[in-house]
Amino acid sequence: MALRQIRYECDEILRKKAKPVKKFDDKLCELLDDMRETMAKNNGVGLAATQVGMLKRAVVIDVGDGGGVIELVNPVISETEGEQERPEGCLSLPGKRGIVKRPVKTKVTAFNRSGEQFEITGEALLSVALNHEIDHLDGVLYVDKVIRMCDPDEEFEDDDEAAEPDGGTTEGKETDAAKTEAVKPDEPDEKEDKL
Numbered sequence: 360m361a362l363r364q365i366r367y368e369c370d371e372i373l374r375k376k377a378k379p380v381k382k383f384d385d386k387l388c389e390l391l392d393d394m395r396e397t398m399a400k401n402n403g404v405g406l407a408a409t410q411v412g413m414l415k416r417a418v419v420i421d422v423g424d425g426g427g428v429i430e431l432v433n434p435v436i437s438e439t440e441g442e443q444e445r446p447e448g449c450l451s452l453p454g455k456r457g458i459v460k461r462p463v464k465t466k467v468t469a470f471n472r473s474g475e476q477f478e479i480t481g482e483a484l485l486s487v488a489l490n491h492e493i494d495h496l497d498g499v500l501y502v503d504k505v506i507r508m509c510d511p512d513e514e515f516e517d518d519d520e521a522a523e524p525d526g527g528t529t530e531g532k533e534t535d536a537a538k539t540e541a542v543k544p545d546e547p548d549e550k551e552d553k554l
């Protein structure tokens with residue numbers, strides 16, 4: 360396994376449409392393994408192959424509910440239900456968040472790495488992740504759909520203290536010692552919205 364370089368906002372590959380996976384071979388397994396590792400290392404909830412510069416319709420998602428990593432090859436949304444608005448971030452657009460309207464429930468048909476078809480239904484954050492990652496495969500970023508961008512230190516019900524641990528402001532209130540005791544960068548709240 361190896362870490363792959365995440366592509367950022369200005370990279371035009373993020374705007375390209377990914378091609379369906381045709382061969383369920385070792386190369387696909389290697390890509391998925393690398394994507395899992397890259398997502399975990401960057402504390403992400405999801406990662407699309409496009410985000411590591413591969414125009415293939417492959418996605419990994421880990422919403423951190425103990426259910427493990429979900430791998431989706433050639434995913435297609437078959438059904439959606441309801442609407443929800445929640446803050447969303449993206450590993451390709453670091454340091455930003457915006458409120459996006461997504462379905463509350465999303466049903467997706469996809470293939471696993473062995474080429475077997477399956478169906479998955481996601482609610483809440485998983486529904487967001489499914490939509491966000493499949494958008495990536497079509498060259499769409501959440502900022503295209505955003506209702507409004509969030510303030511950097513804006514807080515939401517389910518993410519207290521989501522500010523970057525090393526983030527920009529130097530308020531000069533904390534000593535280095537106090538900072539070490541403060542929240543660790545890997546805390547679950549940070550993971551909440553990087554897709």
Ligand SMILES: [Zn+2]
Nearest residue numbers: 449450451554
């Ligand atoms: Zn993203």
